[in-house]
Amino acid sequence: MKREPVKYALLVAVALLAPLYFSGGYLMNVLVFVGINTLLVVALNLLLGFAGQISLGHAGFFGLGAYISAILTATHQVNPWLVMLIAALAVSALAFLIGFPVLKLKGHYLAMATLGLGIIIYIFFNEAVDITGGPSGFSGVPNLSIGALVFDDDVKNYYLVWSFTLVVILLAVNLSRSRIGRALRAIHDSEVAARVMGVNVRLLKVQIFALSAFISALAGSLYAHVMTFVAPASFGFHFSVELVTMVIIGGLGSVYGSLLGAALLTLLPEMLRAFQDYDIIIYGLILILATMFMPGGLVRGIPAVLAAILPKKQERG
Amino acid sequence: MLKIKNINTYYGKVHALKNVSLHLNAGEIVTLLGANGAGKTTILNTLSALTPAGSGEILFEGARIEALPPDRIVKLGICQVPEGRQVFKPLSVEDNLELGAYLRYRSREGRGAIKKDLEKVYQLFPRLLERRGQMAGTLSGGEQQMLAIGRALMARPRLLLLDEPSMGLAPLIVQEIFRVIETLRQESGTTVLLVEQNAKAALKMADRGYVMETGKVILEGVASELLENKEVQRAYLGKEKKEIWER
Amino acid sequence: MNLSDQIIQFLLSGFATGAIYALIGLGFSIIYNSTGIINFAQGEFVMLGGMVTMFFLTSLHLPLPAALVGAVAITTVVGVLFERLAIRPIRKPTPLNLVIITIGGSILIRGLAMLVWGKDTHAIPGFSGEEPIQLGNASLLPQHLWIFGITTLVIIVSKVFFNYTISGKAMRACAFNPRAASLIGIDVRRMVLFSFIISSAMGSMAGFIIAPLTMTSYDVGIMLGLKGFCAAIIGGMSSGLGTVFGGIILGILESLGAGLISSGYKDAVAFVILLLILFIRPQGIFKRADSERV
Numbered sequence: 001m002k003r004e005p006v007k008y009a010l011l012v013a014v015a016l017l018a019p020l021y022f023s024g025g026y027l028m029n030v031l032v033f034v035g036i037n038t039l040l041v042v043a044l045n046l047l048l049g050f051a052g053q054i055s056l057g058h059a060g061f062f063g064l065g066a067y068i069s070a071i072l073t074a075t076h077q078v079n080p081w082l083v084m085l086i087a088a089l090a091v092s093a094l095a096f097l098i099g100f101p102v103l104k105l106k107g108h109y110l111a112m113a114t115l116g117l118g119i120i121i122y123i124f125f126n127e128a129v130d131i132t133g134g135p136s137g138f139s140g141v142p143n144l145s146i147g148a149l150v151f152d153d154d155v156k157n158y159y160l161v162w163s164f165t166l167v168v169i170l171l172a173v174n175l176s177r178s179r180i181g182r183a184l185r186a187i188h189d190s191e192v193a194a195r196v197m198g199v200n201v202r203l204l205k206v207q208i209f210a211l212s213a214f215i216s217a218l219a220g221s222l223y224a225h226v227m228t229f230v231a232p233a234s235f236g237f238h239f240s241v242e243l244v245t246m247v248i249i250g251g252l253g254s255v256y257g258s259l260l261g262a263a264l265l266t267l268l269p270e271m272l273r274a275f276q277d278y279d280i281i282i283y284g285l286i287l288i289l290a291t292m293f294m295p296g297g298l299v300r301g302i303p304a305v306l307a308a309i310l311p312k313k314q315e316r317g
Numbered sequence: 318m319l320k321i322k323n324i325n326t327y328y329g330k331v332h333a334l335k336n337v338s339l340h341l342n343a344g345e346i347v348t349l350l351g352a353n354g355a356g357k358t359t360i361l362n363t364l365s366a367l368t369p370a371g372s373g374e375i376l377f378e379g380a381r382i383e384a385l386p387p388d389r390i391v392k393l394g395i396c397q398v399p400e401g402r403q404v405f406k407p408l409s410v411e412d413n414l415e416l417g418a419y420l421r422y423r424s425r426e427g428r429g430a431i432k433k434d435l436e437k438v439y440q441l442f443p444r445l446l447e448r449r450g451q452m453a454g455t456l457s458g459g460e461q462q463m464l465a466i467g468r469a470l471m472a473r474p475r476l477l478l479l480d481e482p483s484m485g486l487a488p489l490i491v492q493e494i495f496r497v498i499e500t501l502r503q504e505s506g507t508t509v510l511l512v513e514q515n516a517k518a519a520l521k522m523a524d525r526g527y528v529m530e531t532g533k534v535i536l537e538g539v540a541s542e543l544l545e546n547k548e549v550q551r552a553y554l555g556k557e558k559k560e561i562w563e564r
Numbered sequence: 565m566n567l568s569d570q571i572i573q574f575l576l577s578g579f580a581t582g583a584i585y586a587l588i589g590l591g592f593s594i595i596y597n598s599t600g601i602i603n604f605a606q607g608e609f610v611m612l613g614g615m616v617t618m619f620f621l622t623s624l625h626l627p628l629p630a631a632l633v634g635a636v637a638i639t640t641v642v643g644v645l646f647e648r649l650a651i652r653p654i655r656k657p658t659p660l661n662l663v664i665i666t667i668g669g670s671i672l673i674r675g676l677a678m679l680v681w682g683k684d685t686h687a688i689p690g691f692s693g694e695e696p697i698q699l700g701n702a703s704l705l706p707q708h709l710w711i712f713g714i715t716t717l718v719i720i721v722s723k724v725f726f727n728y729t730i731s732g733k734a735m736r737a738c739a740f741n742p743r744a745a746s747l748i749g750i751d752v753r754r755m756v757l758f759s760f761i762i763s764s765a766m767g768s769m770a771g772f773i774i775a776p777l778t779m780t781s782y783d784v785g786i787m788l789g790l791k792g793f794c795a796a797i798i799g800g801m802s803s804g805l806g807t808v809f810g811g812i813i814l815g816i817l818e819s820l821g822a823g824l825i826s827s828g829y830k831d832a833v834a835f836v837i838l839l840l841i842l843f844i845r846p847q848g849i850f851k852r853a854d855s856e857r858v
Contacts, residue, residue: 048660052660054660054663056667101839101842101843102843104843105842105846106659107659107660107663108596108601108602108659108662108663109602109842109846111602111604111659111663112602112790112793112797112838112842113838113839113842113843115790116790116835116838116839116842117835117839119790119831119832119835120832120835120836120839123828123829123831123832123835124832126828127826127828127829127832237786241667241671244664244667248664277678277679278675278679280671280674280675280678281671281672281675281676281679283668283671283675284668284669284670284671284672284673284674284675285668285672286668287664287665287667287668287671288650288665288668288669288672291654291661291664291665291668292653292654292655292665295656295661365746365747367743367746367747386751387746387747387749387751388746388749388750388751391747391748391749392749396747396748397747399743399744399747403741403743403744403747404744405736405737405740405741405744405745406740407736407740408733408736408737408740412733413737415730415733416730416733416734416737416745416748416750417748419730419734419748419749419750420748420749422730423730468748469747469748472748472749
């Protein structure tokens, strides 16, 4: 498998060069969000695709990261980088603690529990007006900066976000090919078998849940600093479902698939601006059709389609 | 009455039945013998369309049935009493029996005829009558087996598929159940395909038998001859070896 | 009003919303028991019940009874289509796939409702006017009586159906052991379809009896659905009284929480209870872990 480093190098090159073509345009801004969403989708995919554990509450972790960063930096003027680390650690500690009872549940029950968790967090954002600013949101979040370099335009934010995204992708790829990745896949296939193989299933699931929350909170912090404004509407149930959709579309258990899924579903609404209000219908349809007809997601779907279109050539080739 | 021709059945990638052929004449009791995993239950499930055949033909009274769904098979008169009873535990004994006649209710058959059959089942198994209002889950294993057979009889089967009716039951109850099977054949002419671990008892009652091994039929014959067959005796009747079929 | 009067008032209104949660919860457990699916689109049936009634009343000016019947009919058709187009064709029905497909379905139904009726909130008049009925120091809306009446009726009818008709018994048999059910000629897929029909009809009724109290819009289904699920979880996914009590407990706690603590966190009450139950007693609070489901 010497292809892996090549693939990654290619991705880095494309990511680095993209602004040359898009800078100044509206798309630059969209690409920043592709980066943030990729972080979230990779995080969720670790849980959903590798360990087979669904979460419908990841928007909540994302939101917590965003709000912690927003509040501590804007109201209390704490160093944003430090806050980013604190937020990610705090959220993953929370996930670790609730992970034990939550991940004991399976299937539909797990889905409902994580959904409930997400909604409780969402209600908190809306109702704790004194702290969060309530439904109208929280503004005045400072941009991130390193020395004199302030990340205050799309190109700078692009490089900021994507440096995180690329590092996380690298980590996730390595994780999936490590012993832990194999253990996770074993859990996905059969928990009993995994346990027999000597995997501490319960702990591993909770750890991956915490790691996933860590990355999600990180994405949230970045989001808060890039937007300089946060509001509960960005962290609702609907966004959790969008994230699941991105994972499925991209391909369960595939890191590069996560990138594809996040890119496609972040760019799609922009391309279909005419349908603005109807994107919800399109999401619904995509979810159903993709689960039915493309259970492997784009990463496996595209090669399969290509193989179906060009069967003879490949066989003879 | 029933003819199975060269069927192949797969569980995923596992080739569970390999070119199996067998037949049953009307009114016969035929038994299927073989070790665990030989494919006996698979034959019954292929007949009942729970695990449809991948290839081959199944003829019931001359008509092809291998592509029909499970409910059509029952409608034709082929009923299976599954392994391990599988009664509907949360429902009452009488509800279980009534459900056996589900298709007859649906085809708007008169309630009178169904009621009569219910009484017949209670005659065959008086213990079910005593417990008619009880939840099926509260019955003993033997009573559950009776209920499972009774439930199948409520559909008025012409071909009864019995999967290990003696499994886990006390010898006296096994005798009672085997007695009922013979009564059925004598009184209603029901054809029976019987899968049994208790090969001796099965062969004593049956007219003919088939022996299976790893998905294939390896031996066929009249029951009395199979009882005498050295190979069968060694493998399934425990002669010249310890009694391996009885636990 | 003094505190005890207030509490009586909260209990009454909590009882009414609880009855609605119970109806929605029954829809969840009926589908769950016959298919093992938690139908995330259940709340959308509730939404459709209210919205279709609104549409028939205000756009087509149908009389109320016709509008209600029409709402049940249309919602049931949607339920059937949903089962046929989204559930039945699934080749690998893993829990994950089913969760995703039913979520997809719920988003789709919600989106279509938005397309047809817009994003506005709509009001439906109470079935028998808005004149409150005084009960001591507490008061009750006539709609509350409709809620109690219709919920009770639905519960009785479903009890009779599941315990005394052959189709009802067949559904229970199928819920317990679909393999054995198909061996006696029960068409399992037909039972699944039945369960969607019953659940969508029940959901739509919950939707139109609550609409006069709370208004309705294309997106009310999410919350109502989740509350109904919570009721079913408290009741241990039983398709009987467990879920009914679950709904009432939830309704009352929510109403007390809203009245005595903070109305903003009212919705959180249900989810905190949901999590607690899932963590501590996933089999529900009314039964032993090993008892039957139906």
